[in-house]
Amino acid sequence: MTEHVNIYTIDLPDRTVEIAPRSGGHETATAAVLDEGTYVESTGVSAQSFDVDVTFNGDRRATWHADALETLGNNPAIGVLPLGGSTHAGVDGYYVASSTRRDPRLAEPPGADLAASDATESVTLTLERAGTRKRHVLAVKTAPSQPDPGHPFGNDTDAIVGLPADARRVRIVDATSSPTERERPTPVATVDAEHGAVDLFDATAEAIDEPVYLFDLDYDLQGDVDPGVWDTYGQADRLDEDGVVSxxxxxxxxxxxxxxxxxxxxxxxxxxDEPTNADETASLDVEEYDADADAWTTVALPEYSADLDTDWQPTDVDLTHIGQASVRAQVEFEAVAGDQEGDVYALDVELERGRSELEVWIPESVDEAIPADLKTMLEPIAATNQVDSGAEQGLVAREEVRL
Known part of the structure; x- marks a missing residue:
């Protein structure tokens, strides 16, 4: 059957998607423990299993979108994928990609001109049904802690957790298996992001210590306000003049x-922009979303010569986690000019759902303080909280969190 469906944040138009049932599938079940992500195990029970065949046609961007779909299916931090928008009864639900296959058929010629390129790729995901919203609930586990050595950007002690404002039946419990407490939390604020509103909760102010936030959300709304990572592939803007993602x-x-x-x-x-052999310059640029203007505006950072005695540039981004509640990386900076030229310094950074600041932490193994000019450069965007929420999103069976 031909379908127009959404798989997490990827919208698949009906002209490119074929969903074919498979025989011999087995039902999967998600474990209740979220300590190291969402676990999936076979129950040995026959259940729905589909091959989702997606064809990407067009210019070279087709290869980028094919790569995104393939790697989404292989990302252990997003182990269970919401599939929504199906016109066929009983197809929407939560699925596990048990296998992925990519067929790069055509991509030519090389070069930066998208209009002159032609590409065709296909990706096949074998999806095994893990459940539905009536059998499972979304869960954000928290573990507020104060990292050591922390950071010098402030002393706030809240641990903010962002949930989609469209979420329904938001509750907190004290465990993801046999909980003894359940409360209805109240958000401390609501912020308007580019693709939807986010309710903010303070995990340190709840009636339950280390609360687990449970909620329900339509399949096709999941991912709208989640953090994400992009590769610009040399394109200046995310959307081209026709509104196509670039x-x-x-x-x-x-x-x-x-x-x-x-x-x-x-x-x-x-x-x-990391340095390369072809271009050794690097840059750090920051924008913030203006909900009133529905536009992104530049955040001015202190600059070398005008404001700083040392020119600190990001030389390497080491991504460590791409999840639904946060993305994390370790970024290495190098002093390329000025008083401390030749020095290097690494920082752990995290961008969480609903946060308008970047969490910046000194790695646990580092004894030296952040260099003064590097600290000054990051202050306009660095979060001031000394507590890490430890938020991780997963999926739990309703039977595990019933009182």
Whole structure:
């Protein structure tokens, strides 16, 4: 059957998607423990299993979108994928990609001119049904802690957790298996991101310690306000003049970037251009979303010569986590000019759902303080909270969180 469906953040038009049932499938079940992500195991029970065949046609952007779909299916941090928008009864639900296959058929000629390129790729995902919204609930586990050595940007002690404002039946429990407490939390604020509103909760102020936030959300709304990573592939803007997406989503931490690295959550966009053999210059650019103007505006950072005595530039982005609640990386900076020329310094950074600031942490193994000018450069965008929420999103069976 031909379908127009959404798989997490990827919208698949009906002209390119074929869904074929498979025999011999087995039902999957998600474990209740979220300590290391969402676990999936076979129950040995016959259940729905589909081959989703997607064909991407057009210019070279087809290869970027094919890569995104393939790596989404292989991302362990997003182990269970919501599929929505199907016109066939009983198809929408939560699925596990048990296998992925990519067929790069055509991509020519080389060069930066998209209009002159032609590409065709196909991706096949074998999806095994993991459940439905009536059998499972979304869960954000928290573990508020104060990292050591932390950071010098402030002393706030809240641990903000962002949930989609469209979420229904938001509750907190004290465990993801046999909980003894359940409360209805109240958001401390609501923010308007580019693709929807986000309710903010303070995990340290709840009636339950280390709360687990449970909620329900339509399949086709899941991912709208989640943080994400993009590869610009050398394109200046995310959308071209026709409104077509010109960047590629990144779901693999091992992705080799062809363009700039972009981490954004609909409120804050951090773009890092790493140096290459062809171009040794690097840059850090930041934008914030203006909901009133429905536009992105530049955040001015202190600059070398005008404001700083040392020119600190990002030389490497090491992605460590691409999940639904946050994206994390370690960024290495090098002093390329000025008083501390030749020095290098690494920082752990995290962008969470609903946060308009970047969390910046000194790695646990580092004893030296952040260099003064590097600290000054990052202050306009650095979060001031000293507590890490430890938020991780997964899926749990309703039977595990019943009182």
């Amino acid at each position: 960047w590629g989503r990144v779901f693999a931490t091992a992705h080799d970037f062809s363009g700039s690295v972009v981490c954004e959550n609909g409120l804050l966009r951090v773009t890092i």
